Amino acid sequence: MKLDVRQQVRLPLRRCVELVVSGIQFRLFRAAITVGIIALAVAFLMTMLTESFTAREVAGAIEERVAPREAMLTWVNRLSTGMTENEVNSLLLKAETDPDRAAELRHWGGLDQSEMEELVNVARRRDFYLGFFEEQPEGILREMVGRDRGDQVFRRLSDPERLEEFRLALPRATTQFPTDMDEFNSFLQHYQATAEHRQQIRKGHEQAISQLKEKFPDLRAVEILAEADDDLPDILEPLGFRMSSEQLEQVRREARLSLDVEQLNRLLTVRQVRARLAQRGAAGRIADVTQETLLREVRSKDGASWLISMVEGLLREHRDLVEQRDELSDRVEQLSEQTEEIRESVETLPAEAEQHEHEEAKQRLTQAETDLEAAMLEYDRISEDLRALEAAEPMLRDLDLSAERVSEVARHRLEQRQLADIETAVSQAAVRGGVLGFSTRAMWLIVVSLMVCIVGIANAMLMSVTERFKEIATMKCLGATDGFIMINFILESCFQGLAGGLIGAVLGLVLGLVRSWLNYGTLSLMQLPLVSVLAAAGATIGIGVVLSAMAAVYPARVAARLAPMEAMRIE
Amino acid sequence: MTETTQTSPPQSPAPEADRPVIIRTRGLQKHYKMGEVITKALQGIDIEIYRGEFLSVLGPSGSGKSTFFNMVGGLDSPTEGRVFIDEVDVAQLNAIELAFLRCRKIGYIFQTYNLVQYMTALENVTVPMAFAGADADRARERGMEILELVGLKERWFHKPIEMSGGQQQRVAIARSMANAPSILLCDEPTGNLDLQTGAEIHEILRRLNCEHGVTIICATHDHRLINIAHRIMWIRDGQIDRLAERNEVTIETGAIGGEENG
Numbered sequence A: 001m002k003l004d005v006r007q008q009v010r011l012p013l014r015r016c017v018e019l020v021v022s023g024i025q026f027r028l029f030r031a032a033i034t035v036g037i038i039a040l041a042v043a044f045l046m047t048m049l050t051e052s053f054t055a056r057e058v059a060g061a062i063e064e065r066v067a068p069r070e071a072m073l074t075w076v077n078r079l080s081t082g083m084t085e086n087e088v089n090s091l092l093l094k095a096e097t098d099p100d101r102a103a104e105l106r107h108w109g110g111l112d113q114s115e116m117e118e119l120v121n122v123a124r125r126r127d128f129y130l131g132f133f134e135e136q137p138e139g140i141l142r143e144m145v146g147r148d149r150g151d152q153v154f155r156r157l158s159d160p161e162r163l164e165e166f167r168l169a170l171p172r173a174t175t176q177f178p179t180d181m182d183e184f185n186s187f188l189q190h191y192q193a194t195a196e197h198r199q200q201i202r203k204g205h206e207q208a209i210s211q212l213k214e215k216f217p218d219l220r221a222v223e224i225l226a227e228a229d230d231d232l233p234d235i236l237e238p239l240g241f242r243m244s245s246e247q248l249e250q251v252r253r254e255a256r257l258s259l260d261v262e263q264l265n266r267l268l269t270v271r272q273v274r275a276r277l278a279q280r281g282a283a284g285r286i287a288d289v290t291q292e293t294l295l296r297e298v299r300s301k302d303g304a305s306w307l308i309s310m311v312e313g314l315l316r317e318h319r320d321l322v323e324q325r326d327e328l329s330d331r332v333e334q335l336s337e338q339t340e341e342i343r344e345s346v347e348t349l350p351a352e353a354e355q356h357e358h359e360e361a362k363q364r365l366t367q368a369e370t371d372l373e374a375a376m377l378e379y380d381r382i383s384e385d386l387r388a389l390e391a392a393e394p395m396l397r398d399l400d401l402s403a404e405r406v407s408e409v410a411r412h413r414l415e416q417r418q419l420a421d422i423e424t425a426v427s428q429a430a431v432r433g434g435v436l437g438f439s440t441r442a443m444w445l446i447v448v449s450l451m452v453c454i455v456g457i458a459n460a461m462l463m464s465v466t467e468r469f470k471e472i473a474t475m476k477c478l479g480a481t482d483g484f485i486m487i488n489f490i491l492e493s494c495f496q497g498l499a500g501g502l503i504g505a506v507l508g509l510v511l512g513l514v515r516s517w518l519n520y521g522t523l524s525l526m527q528l529p530l531v532s533v534l535a536a537a538g539a540t541i542g543i544g545v546v547l548s549a550m551a552a553v554y555p556a557r558v559a560a561r562l563a564p565m566e567a568m569r570i571e
Numbered sequence B: 001m002t003e004t005t006q007t008s009p010p011q012s013p014a015p016e017a018d019r020p021v022i023i024r025t026r027g028l029q030k031h032y033k034m035g036e037v038i039t040k041a042l043q044g045i046d047i048e049i050y051r052g053e054f055l056s057v058l059g060p061s062g063s064g065k066s067t068f069f070n071m072v073g074g075l076d077s078p079t080e081g082r083v084f085i086d087e088v089d090v091a092q093l094n095a096i097e098l099a100f101l102r103c104r105k106i107g108y109i110f111q112t113y114n115l116v117q118y119m120t121a122l123e124n125v126t127v128p129m130a131f132a133g134a135d136a137d138r139a140r141e142r143g144m145e146i147l148e149l150v151g152l153k154e155r156w157f158h159k160p161i162e163m164s165g166g167q168q169q170r171v172a173i174a175r176s177m178a179n180a181p182s183i184l185l186c187d188e189p190t191g192n193l194d195l196q197t198g199a200e201i202h203e204i205l206r207r208l209n210c211e212h213g214v215t216i217i218c219a220t221h222d223h224r225l226i227n228i229a230h231r232i233m234w235i236r237d238g239q240i241d242r243l244a245e246r247n248e249v250t251i252e253t254g255a256i257g258g259e260e261n262g
C-alpha cells in the first residue's frame, strides 16, 4: 500500500477572503492600529490634495474676477505709454489669435499682410530662442553673449565675430540649443531685416498717443476711459486702437471705479478726515489710519453716509471760517481807518485847547489802537485755522459720490484686495508648479510620512504575527501552505488599509475643505472641483491599500516561514 | 484488521512479519543547537509502526517525545536518519507535498488543543477540509458528522472559550479526523485534563483506532493509556528505553501503578 502524495491544493481567493474576514473580526483592536495609521496617512494626503485642487480652482476663479480690472489697466497703459521692444513682440504673438491686435499693429506700422506675417513669424522664433538664453546660468551666459540680455543678444550676434564667439561657447550651455546654426543665422537675418518694422510700430503707437492727448488735452487715460461716451471706439479707430463696444462697457465701469477709489484715497491725505476716522474708532491712532481702515469703515451704508456728512461738515466749517475771516478783514480795515482819523484829530488839536480835551483825545486813540490790535490777532487766529482746511478743501469739494456709491466702491475695492491676498496665498501654495501642485518640500514630506506609515504598519503586523505564532503553526499542521499564510496576512492588511483609507479619505476631505475655506474664504467652496476630489479620494484609498499590502510583506514572510512544530510548544 | 469488541482488551496484532508497516524510522537523531550547547533530543531511534496500531510513547518530560512526533509527523526535519511513511521518505517531499501530507494523511492532537479562538467548533473542524479544497457545504456536513462522533454535535456553534478543556480536546480530535487521515499523532492529549475527562478522551481515541482503523501514536505521562495501547514504547534521553507488546506489560502495570501512586 503506497502512500499517494500529491501537491496540496491551492485555495481560491474567495475562500482566503472568507477566512481573513472571520479573523479580522476577532482582532479588531490590533486592526485598529493599522487602520488608524492608514487613516492618518490617507487623511494627510487627501487634505493636501484637496487643498491643492481647490487652490488651483480658486486661482482660476480669481483670474476671471480680476480680468476686467486688468483689461482696464492694460487699456490705460496702451493709451498713455509707448511700447517697449518686448511689448511689441508679445503683442505680435497675441496678434496671431486676436484680429483686433493684428489690425492695430498693421495700422501703426503701416504694414501689409505679408509684412505682418513675417513679423509674427520672427516674434515666434525670437520667443523660442529667448527661452534658451533665459535658462542659462549667468556665468555661461556671460561667456556666450557678454553682458547683453534680451533683444540686445540678437543685435550683438548679428556681428559675425561675436556670433563665432557664441558658437564656441555654445557647447557649455546647460540645455540643447533649439535649432542648428544655419537656422539661427537665418533667424538673425530676418530679425535684423524686420527691426525697422517694429520700430515703425512703436513710432506709430506713440503718435497715436500724442494725437489722443491733443484730442483730450486735460485728461489722463483713466479719465478718458471713465468719461467715455459710446463713440469712444470710433474716436480711437482712426488712431489705430481697436476697442469693441463690450470692452468699452467693461473698461469704462472699471475706470470709474478706479477714479472713485482715487477720490476716497485722496480724502485720506486730509488730516482732519484721518482724525475723525480715528475718533470714530476705526483705528487706534491717527497714524494707524490706512486705506483699508477707510474702506472697511465706509463699506456699510451707515459708514458711507457718515463719511459724506463728515466731509460736508468740514466744508461747512471751511465756509464759516472764510466768512469770519472776511468779516474780520473788513473790521480790521474799518478800525485802522478810525484809528488813523483819531490820530489825525489828536495831532491837529490846537495847543490852546483845554487840558482835559487833550487827555480825552489821547484816551480815545489808545482805545482805538487796542481794538485794532485785538481784531488783528483774531484775524490771524482764524487765518491759521483756515490754512489747515484750505489745502484740503479742493479734495473735499471734489468728492461727488453718493453714499451708495461710496459703499459700492469700497466693497468692490475690498474684494479686489482680498482676491489679491488670496492670489498670494494660492501662489504660495505653489499651485502652478510641481507634481499635482505640490512643492518639492511637500513631496518629501509626503514620501517620508508614507515611509513612516509602512514601518508602523509592519511593526503592528509583526506583533500580530508574533502573537499568533501558535495559530499559524497549527494552521500549517492542518495543511496550510506557505503561500496561503502569506496571502492571508497580506489580504488582512489590505482590508485594514481599505477601511483606514475610507475613513482617512473622508477625514482628509473635510479637513482640506475647512483649511481651504480658512485660507481662501467661500470662494473655495464655490469652486470645489468635485471630479478631481473624488478621483483623489479613490487614488489615496488605493495608496492606502497598496501601502498596507507592502507593509505586510515582511511580517507575512515571517509567518509563512514559521515551522509547524511551533504548534507543539507549550509556554 | 482483527475483530475487536468494545469491551474486550485489545488483541495483539498479527506476528511482525505479516503486519504492514506504516511508519518506519531509521537512525533518527535530532540535535538542537542553542549557542554553544547542543541538546541531543533524539539519539538514534529505529522503530516500525504498524498500520492500525495503537502505540503509546512513554517517557519523562524532556525525554524527546515531542521531538519524535515532530519528526514522524513531518513537522521538522531530523539531523540524522530517515522517516518513511508508507515507505515514502519524508525528507524527499517538498513544501507543498508536505502540506498535503499534513492535511490528509496525518492528524495532530496537541496538549494545548490549539483551536482557533475566533472560530466555532464546526468552523474549527472544517478548516482542514477547506485546506483540502472541499467546498463549504460539503465540509459543514462532514464536520457535523465528525462532531457527532466525538459527542459534540449539539455544541457545534460554541467558540473554544465557551467550552471546557475536555470539550475543546474533543473538538481538536474531530478536527484532526477532518480529512480521514490514516495516522493520528497525539502529544500528551490528556496532559491538561483531569482523570475523568482524560478517560473520556482515551475512549474516543480507542474507538477511532478500533472502528476506523486509524493508526494512533500517543505520547503520554498517563499510565492508564497503556491499557488501550497495543504496544508501548519507553523513551529516555532520546533513545528507546524499552519496546513492549501490551500483554507483555500487563504484569508490570501494578508496579507502574504503584509507582504512580507512590
Ligand SMILES: Nc1ncnc2c1ncn2[C@@H]1O[C@H](COP(=O)(O)OP(=O)(O)O)[C@@H](O)[C@H]1O
Residues within 6 Å of the ligand: B032, B033, B034, B039, B040, B041, B059, B060, B061, B062, B063, B064, B065, B066, B067, B068
Ligand atoms: N526547539 C527546541 N530547541 C532547543 N531544544 C529543544 C527544542 N525542542 C526540544 N528541545 C529539547 O529537546 C529535549 C527533548 O524535548 P521534548 O521532545 O519536548 O521532550 P518531551 O516532549 O518528551 O517533554 C529537551 O531537552 C528539550 O529541552
Ligand SMILES: [Mg+2]
Residues within 6 Å of the ligand: B065, B066, B187
Ligand atoms: Mg512534550
